[in-house]
Amino acid sequence: MPLMTWKDEYSVKIAEFDGHHKQLIGMINDLDDAMRQGKGKIVVGDILKKLINYTGFHFAAEEKIFKQHDYPEYVEHKDKHDKMTAKVLALQNDYNAGKVSLTVEVSKFLTDWLNKHIKETDQRYSEHLNSKGIK
Known part of the structure; x- marks a missing residue:
């Protein structure tokens, strides 16, 4: 049984980003499954590689949309992305x-x-981007 399952409360009401976030849930579940089997140390390296790739494409996609549609909290949000990447x-x-x-x-x-x-x-960001036609 997975540790985390997708719930509507996670949705940002933008299909692309919800899809990205579902990948994050997959990583959480993969690591949890491995930990339950006593193999967490074996898979954590692969999870970290996936996570580095994920932060690169996901944060870039969000930030591109934020800039294109003048998201007013862009600077603050990007700062959080930068800290998470670090x-x-x-x-x-x-x-x-x-x-x-x-x-x-x-x-x-x-x-x-x-x-x-x-x-x-x-x-x-959901309401702002939805109002710009991003769904």
Whole structure:
């Protein structure tokens, strides 16, 4: 049984970004499944690689739309993206350095991302972008 399932409360009402966010839920579930099987340390490296790629394409896509449609919270939102990207890279560095408790830290980071960034920060752009025809 997956740890996280998609719920309407996660939706930002933009299909492309909801699709991206569903990929994040997939990473959370993949890591949780591996941890339950005692294989978290084995898959955490792959999860981090996926997460680095994800932050690159997802944040770029959001920021491009924000600029195109004059999203008023662009600067603040981009700052949060930059901090999250830095955290992902720090986690990758910790992984490469052999940090022991990293699997739990990555799991918590991903879950916080879903429950804080998506449900709070990302929700704020929905109305603005929907009003510009982005759905």
